[in-house]
Amino acid sequence: MNKNTVLAWATLIMILVGLGLIALGAFRYDEVAGYGFAAVGVGFFAIAWVFNALKGRV
Numbered sequence: 001m002n003k004n005t006v007l008a009w010a011t012l013i014m015i016l017v018g019l020g021l022i023a024l025g026a027f028r029y030d031e032v033a034g035y036g037f038a039a040v041g042v043g044f045f046a047i048a049w050v051f052n053a054l055k056g057r058v
Helices: 003-028 033-054
Strands: none
Touching: 003 033
């Protein structure tokens, strides 16, 4: 596995975890904690976007 493959796998895993956290915030928690889960999920998307942008440049 080269660096681009590792970044691709990291991006995929971060997207899946982000989707899971957003789903927890939307469907599991009805109080304020749901907003926190959704915000962290969006943060995971942002980090995955950075990983995707780094492919081919590292």
